[in-house]
Amino acid sequence: MAGRMIGRWRSAPKRLAALTRGAWPRRRLVAEACLQLAVAETRLRLQPLKHQGLQGLVAAAPSVASQPAPAAPGERQAALDVGWAVTRVARYFPERAMCLAxxxxxxxxxxxxxxGSIMHVGVAASEAARFEAHAWLEAAGVEVTGYPVPPHLRVLGCLPSDGTAAR
Structure with missing residues (x-):
């Protein structure tokens, strides 16, 4: 198994090269997605979930107050671009980046x-007594990551972000 993972790491630059063909803004977006996914994966592996910024999880359905503000022109396209970059880059990570990452x-x-965005977290117990969890993100009226959401999940909570930088 270790040999297979090493082989995937060695071939990752070649596979990612296909994503970086094109204009510089697209290249920067792919590079940023690589960096952010690596940081998220590392943090999830090294730190408990309580240190991941999930303390503000709002119970079950989001209220009207937790909905992001209406999208300004260009925000919808930016959310689509970010979703594209993150989901494409995640395919090339050795263990396929988890939905939460x-x-x-x-x-x-x-x-x-x-x-602004809203991250949802859902859980379910399958018939085989397996615990399942899933995270998905929406922003500016766009399904950014984690879609389609499995229908058997029960929404545990959501984490709204107003789009301002964290302190």
């Missing part, structure tokens, strides 16, 4: 652009 990375990228 993708949501955290995209949330950070959107916050840097001043775009």
């Amino acid at each position: 993708q949501a955290l990375a995209a949330r950070t990228m959107l916050r840097r652009r001043g775009i």
